[in-house]
Amino acid sequence: MAVDYAVIVVYLAGMLAMGWWGMRRAKSKSEFLVAGRRLGPAMYSGTMAAIVLGGASTIGGVGLGYQYGLSGAWMVFTIGLGLLALSVFFSARIARLKVYTVSEMLDLRYGGRAGIISGVVMWAYTLMLAVTSTIAYATIFDVLFDVNRTVAIVLGGTIVVAYSTLGGMWSITLTDMVQFVVKTIGLLLLLLPIAVVKAGGFSEMKAQLPTEYFDPLGIGGETIFTYVLIYTFGMLIGQDIWQRVFTARSDTTARWGGTVAGTYCLVYAIAGAVIGTAAKVMYPDLASADSAFATIVKDELPVGVRGLVLAAALAAVMSTSSGALIACATVANNDIWSRLRGVVGAGGAGDEPHDEVKGNRAFILIMGIAVILIAIALNDVVEALTVAYNLLVGGLLVPIIGGLLWRRGTAAGALSAVCVGGVAVVGLMWHYGILANQPIYYGLLASLAVYVVVSLATPPTDADVLAAWRERLAGRGEPAPEEAPAHPSPSGV
Secondary structure, three states, X not given: OHHHHHHHHHHHHHHHHHHHHHHHHOOOHHHHHHHHHOEOHHHHHHHHHHHHOOHHHHHHHHHHHHHHHHHHHHHHHHHHHHHHHHHHHHHHHHHHHXXXXXXXXXXXXXXXXXXXXHHXXXXXXXXXXXXXXXXXXXXXXXXXXXXXXXXXXXXHHHHHHHHHHHHHHHHHHHHHHHHHHHHHHHHHHHHHHHHHHHOOHHHHHHHHOOHHHHXXXXXXXXXXXXXXXXXXXXXXXXXHHHHHHOOEOOHHHHHHHHHHHHHHHHHHHHHHHHHXXXXXXXXXXXXXXXXXXXXXXXXXXXXXXXXXXXXXXXXHHHHHXXXXXXXXXXXXXXXXXXXXXOOOOOOOOOOOHHHHHHHHHHHHHHHHHHHHHXXXXXXXXXXXXXXXXXXXXXXXXXXHHHHHHOOOOOHHHHHHHHHHHHHHHHHHHHHHOOOOOHHHHHHHHHHHHHHHHHHHHOOOOOHHHHHHHHHHHOOOOOOOOOOOOOOOOOOOO
């Protein structure tokens, strides 16, 4: 294992070195939070693919392939579909807004401040996403170093918090590019063909496994529909995803770069399912489907290659974890803390750039420590992530997409949709169970109904607000948020 250890140590040291380099570039709020909005197509595509393909997509995707066969690709496939939809239909508009958070977009659209309610919903989602990604370190480091769960979480979490705190989005972007390359080589070019060969090829896999393992819809239509609601729609509105859109150099970069990343996700989904199916042939009686990835890597790969593939899994976890962490800290600072202390706008227009960087850096450190502590205390990862996605989609999908597509939507309608959708989802999870499908179905319908009814029953959004909104969507109008607040009105969602 010495060679494998060396590969991992070099990889982790490189992550920290890039954090240090990113610190030298992040001299303003824009540089620290959105990489100066300067990423070109290649870097944008790589970092976007890196953030959406995390531990759940890699270890979990292989596990679903082990359990259901090729149809296990659907979870990651719907993530790719969501990224494609975001890139083709919405990313250009989002990039032109020149904001930092989803709540700032709601400010501009509805003529008020998105307020603490929508900020708290988004913060809870990004926090749980960071926590569940951090917990995944336990699986990887257990295979690598045979350390206990707490030590693994602290080790992996500390490295991510360190480079994210040092350089913000610049550090995360640089590390994500490395992680994207490592994942591509480790998973697609090495583990995929080796797993298929070790399983005897596709003909042997078909001979050994039931026919439903090769049915594209074998996982079930209801499950696929739920994946679409949670993951495809979640990709459209998550702060972690939008914050990457904000890094694009232009709306063209956001559209085409995101399309490339979404297509990559579709390929990654199929690869994970095939690896899991091959693992089922080699290890038909594993106690847990999620252990399929670690088992096949540990037992079937040669020295050196094993280290690179484990580094690829580590890269997948780190990219999602760091992206969720900076999103969580950005929302906590700009959408919640700034409002609680009475600062006008989401960023505090009077602060110097250096002060903005220091403040956001402090919040990444604080949120990072909180994420590590919660990850140590939390046991059920699936339930935590389900709660986060249900709250996100049930509470914020309708006001955000409605604001982008329906000009008659009002601030009162949006606020009602956030509250009713969020409360409905929580209540239904309590009634049906956290992992049930009904909470997201009925919660989303309730949010939509309230949004439409309340919007039609209240006065239309002020014409000046809508005119300013259209100007910003066109890339004109008010200056970027680092120069002026998103909207000074004290009312709204």
